[in-house]
Amino acid sequence: MRENRLKLGIAGSAVILAAVMVLAYRNANRAVGAGHWVSHTYEVIAELESAFSGLKNAESGVRYFEVTGREEFSKPYHDAVQETDRSLTRLRALVADNSQQEQRLSALLSERKARMAELDALVEVRRRRGFEAARRMTASTGFARMEYARRLIDEMQSEEKRLLEVRLNDERDAARQTVLSISALCILAITVFALLIARITRDNIALTVEIAERRKAQQALDRYARFFSLSVDMFCIADFDGYFKELSDSWEIVLGHPKEEMLKIPYLDFIHPEDRQRTSEESSENSAGTSTLSFENRYRCKDGSYKWLLWNAKPISAERLIYAVARDITERKQDEQALQDYAGKLEKANAELDAFSYSVSHDLRAPLRAIDGFAKILEEDYAPRLDDEGRRLLGVVCNNARQMGRLIDELLAFSRLGRKKLEKTTVDMDALADSVVEQQKSMEPKRTIAVERKTLPAAHGDPALLQQVMANLVSNAFKFTRQKPDARVEIGFTEDAYFVKDNGAGFDMRYSNKLFGVFSRLHGADEFEGTGVGLALVQRIVSRHGGRIWADARPGEGATFRFTLPKSGGDNA
Amino acid sequence: MITNAKDVEILLVEDNPTDAELTIRALKKQHLANKLHHAKDGAEALDFLFARGAYAGRKVENGPKLVLLDLKLPKVDGLEVLREMKADPRTKVIPVVIMTSSKEERDVVESYKLGVNSYVAKPVDFGRFSKAVEDLGLYWLLINHPPQG
Numbered sequence: 001m002r003e004n005r006l007k008l009g010i011a012g013s014a015v016i017l018a019a020v021m022v023l024a025y026r027n028a029n030r031a032v033g034a035g036h037w038v039s040h041t042y043e044v045i046a047e048l049e050s051a052f053s054g055l056k057n058a059e060s061g062v063r064y065f066e067v068t069g070r071e072e073f074s075k076p077y078h079d080a081v082q083e084t085d086r087s088l089t090r091l092r093a094l095v096a097d098n099s100q101q102e103q104r105l106s107a108l109l110s111e112r113k114a115r116m117a118e119l120d121a122l123v124e125v126r127r128r129r130g131f132e133a134a135r136r137m138t139a140s141t142g143f144a145r146m147e148y149a150r151r152l153i154d155e156m157q158s159e160e161k162r163l164l165e166v167r168l169n170d171e172r173d174a175a176r177q178t179v180l181s182i183s184a185l186c187i188l189a190i191t192v193f194a195l196l197i198a199r200i201t202r203d204n205i206a207l208t209v210e211i212a213e214r215r216k217a218q219q220a221l222d223r224y225a226r227f228f229s230l231s232v233d234m235f236c237i238a239d240f241d242g243y244f245k246e247l248s249d250s251w252e253i254v255l256g257h258p259k260e261e262m263l264k265i266p267y268l269d270f271i272h273p274e275d276r277q278r279t280s281e282e283s284s285e286n287s288a289g290t291s292t293l294s295f296e297n298r299y300r301c302k303d304g305s306y307k308w309l310l311w312n313a314k315p316i317s318a319e320r321l322i323y324a325v326a327r328d329i330t331e332r333k334q335d336e337q338a339l340q341d342y343a344g345k346l347e348k349a350n351a352e353l354d355a356f357s358y359s360v361s362h363d364l365r366a367p368l369r370a371i372d373g374f375a376k377i378l379e380e381d382y383a384p385r386l387d388d389e390g391r392r393l394l395g396v397v398c399n400n401a402r403q404m405g406r407l408i409d410e411l412l413a414f415s416r417l418g419r420k421k422l423e424k425t426t427v428d429m430d431a432l433a434d435s436v437v438e439q440q441k442s443m444e445p446k447r448t449i450a451v452e453r454k455t456l457p458a459a460h461g462d463p464a465l466l467q468q469v470m471a472n473l474v475s476n477a478f479k480f481t482r483q484k485p486d487a488r489v490e491i492g493f494t495e496d497a498y499f500v501k502d503n504g505a506g507f508d509m510r511y512s513n514k515l516f517g518v519f520s521r522l523h524g525a526d527e528f529e530g531t532g533v534g535l536a537l538v539q540r541i542v543s544r545h546g547g548r549i550w551a552d553a554r555p556g557e558g559a560t561f562r563f564t565l566p567k568s569g570g571d572n573a
Numbered sequence: 574m575i576t577n578a579k580d581v582e583i584l585l586v587e588d589n590p591t592d593a594e595l596t597i598r599a600l601k602k603q604h605l606a607n608k609l610h611h612a613k614d615g616a617e618a619l620d621f622l623f624a625r626g627a628y629a630g631r632k633v634e635n636g637p638k639l640v641l642l643d644l645k646l647p648k649v650d651g652l653e654v655l656r657e658m659k660a661d662p663r664t665k666v667i668p669v670v671i672m673t674s675s676k677e678e679r680d681v682v683e684s685y686k687l688g689v690n691s692y693v694a695k696p697v698d699f700g701r702f703s704k705a706v707e708d709l710g711l712y713w714l715l716i717n718h719p720p721q722g
Contacts, residue, residue: 370591405697
């Protein structure tokens with residue numbers, strides 16, 4: 001388009017330039033022709049002058065001879081005659097183009113001929129009959145003829161002068177037009193050149209920009225091509241007809257088939273028979289314009305094994321091509337499988353554990369109940385026959401049976417907690433703390449414990465389990481303040497953590513690492529009763545809620561337990 | 574363990590002899606054990622309840638007034654006994670108290686689904702155990718009035 005317009009411009013300019021050049025040439029030619037005619041006219045005028053002076057010289061030569069009669073004076077006359085002849089001969093040639101002048105010249109010639117005859121006769125008369133006879137002859141002839149010749153010459157001269165005037169004008173005219181057309185030519189040429197240069201410059205700039213852009217695009221292409229060949233992921237372009245068009249090097253590396261081989265065979269042939277139907281359907285979707293995201297199938301390797309590939313693909317309907325990237329996820333799939341197997345095993349193990357705890361809770365408790373029950377019966381029925389030591393020993397049996405019962409219960413509760421699904425809701429921690437405190441107080445009605453309750457924010461969690469947390473912590477606080485006359489328990493919330501603080505026995509922070517372990521206790525059974533499961537349970541509940549529990553204590557000064565829970569309405573459930 | 578199968582008020586289904594003895598002792602204290610029959614497994618309990626086999630002479634309609642049922646039993650387990658009782662209109666109205674060592678939630682849930690009237694986990698502590706058994710016997714036999722039918 002742009003090229004065509006440029007060509008048209010150049011052609012148009014050339015035509016105009018040629019036309020102006022022809023015009024200029026013709027004007028110049030005309031000027032040269034006009035100049036030629038001017039000089040021709042000058043020539044004619046000069047020749048006429050010369051002819052006229054020849055005529056006059058002939059007259060005066062004749063006079064000399066007439067007066068002197070001396071033969072040597074006849075020579076100028078003859079010379080003049082010859083001179084006149086030459087001039088007239090040249091004139092004849094010069095005015096051949098002008099019939100008027102030619103006629104005048106003919107008249108002049110005949111006049112001159114007649115006069116020459118007269119002068120020749122006069123010369124003869126003088127020679128033969130002497131001066132007087134010649135003088136008479138002179139007086140009677142000559143003057144009229146001479147006048148006539150002069151008139152003819154004058155006419156011719158004035159004609160030539162008129163012609164000269166015309167021709168000079170013509171010459172000037174032609175010269176002016178020549179100058180004009182050459183000037184126009186120059187201006188036009190300069191204009192055309194300027195336009196062309198401007199145009200070329202502009203095109204050049206556009207071209208330079210375009211070249212730079214293309215170079216950039218080429219560089220980008222080269223770069224992508226490098227990625228294409230470098231990528232660990234497998235790039236490909238597939239035709240809607242079911243064949244690969246282009247494959248990155250990674251295909252060869254991952255599957256082991258030479259690329260040329262893969263291009264020759266429909267890609268469905270490489271796919272695991274079980275995945276073929278799905279893949280074919282997915283390809284149809286692609287052909288219909290739908291992109292593929294996270295599609296998985298298996299491709300056959302050179303060695304006959306299969307690799308799991310994860311696909312993203314985008315069809316370009318106009319090109320009838322699918323641009324796709326595949327990733328070898330075989331390892332991940334294997335890991336997933338292993339994980340699934342592991343989960344299955346874990347589930348089985350859990351079920352076994354479940355059955356085991358069920359049987360423990362059932363079967364271990366029955367003999368304990370028998371021990372405790374029969375010891376009690378013994379005490380009831382045979383007390384009078386036992387001494388104090390006997391009764392004390394029975395008491396030890398009962399206490400231990402009960403302790404073991406508690407251990408079993410708590411252990412089971414602890415193991416159940418690991419399997420129990422959390423049923424989360426918004427928990428009113430204020431109400432929960434109140435009911436726990438109430439319950440604890442009712443269990444030890446004789447004690448006076450100052451319980452300071454501060455407002456607690458609601459939490460997001462399993463109400464029964466959070467109740468257990470609070471109950472364990474508060475009962476601990478009650479338990480470990482037993483020996484303090486001014487027992488104080490504080491329940492509150494600071495710095496995003498709930499806390500239960502007491503001024504009881506506390507513990508040495510050196511052993512804090514044992515605080516939350518199952519069956520680990522920081523106090524002797526003779527000091528404070530307990531199974532060592534309570535805090536382990538509490539920690540398990542808190543951590544299952546996504547929270548954290550920690551303690552701060554000093555021996556004899558009390559302990560503070562702090563724990564965090566997901567906020568009510570939060571998403572971190 | 575029974576004098577007259579006709580006048581049974583409490584059917585105790587318990588395979589563990591010591592638990593049975595402790596239960597009976599607790600009931601005796603409240604004079605509730607006079608008309609008690611002790612079945613040692615689920616099959617026997619069903620025979621008794623539906624007057625089959627060794628108990629063919631009984632009438633289903635004659636009671637008992639309360640069943641104390643252990644869950645883990647030989648032959649037929651407690652939940653199955655409960656299921657069959659609650660499926661038959663003649664035995665459906667008899668109050669059933671599950672007494673078991675298990676505190677497993679799934680047992681509790683399943684029992685209530687089947688229409689159990691009470692669920693008691695047997696405590697290891699004999700004092701508490703006796704108290705529970707006495708309270709149950711008293712409540713279901715003396716205080717509660719089951720619909721006639």
